[in-house]
Amino acid sequence: MNRTAYLSAWSMLHGGLPARGVIAVWLGVQYACARPLAGWGVSPSALTLSGLLPAGGILLIGILAGAPTAAADWGWVICLLVLASALLDGLDGAVAILRDRVTTAGARLDARVDRAVEAGWAIGLILLGAPAALLLPALLLTYAVEALRPAGGEGGPPVLTVWERPTRVLVSAMFPLAATVLGQEGWLVAGGAGWAVLSLIGTVQVLHARRRRGRRAPRG
16 A cells, blocks of 8 residues: 555545645654554554553653652653654554554554553653642543544534644653753643643533534434
């Protein structure tokens, strides 16, 4: 399967979401990394489950190093672990497409692992010194965004918010890195605030989309 066919298949699986701009660039990276894995016969489910390992590494650093030491000394590693889990999250779907192994069971597993990984990021940030009072409600709102999101085809295209997976990755990765590079623990508080504000906005956007589609739905 060439890159163009891969992008088209990805778009179809995501409710017709156009694969262009930054999305196309990121999908191109996934495609390049997934091609050899698909050729070697790597299981998409194995890649999905492997995404738990980097998140577990973040938790381990937080537990063993402790705040604020971990934030000051391990920000680079934490940033790389978040990015690694994000890459693995994309590779499983890419390999599934390339191997024609896309299944409903695989999609359910992927969603559950995604939520577990995000919990690992949030709890890891708390262990590093970010405020639990911000991050725990934000984690619940993140789950609400995914649970309440209208799917593509339910009266319109897929609903996208400001609090999608790429935004969650950026916020979870860059604030520990900033705490290390700039030597200010306040960046972790800012990261918790970012989770809280963006997850709240995302929830409002999803609820608004559901309400708007409900109004448009035919009444019998």
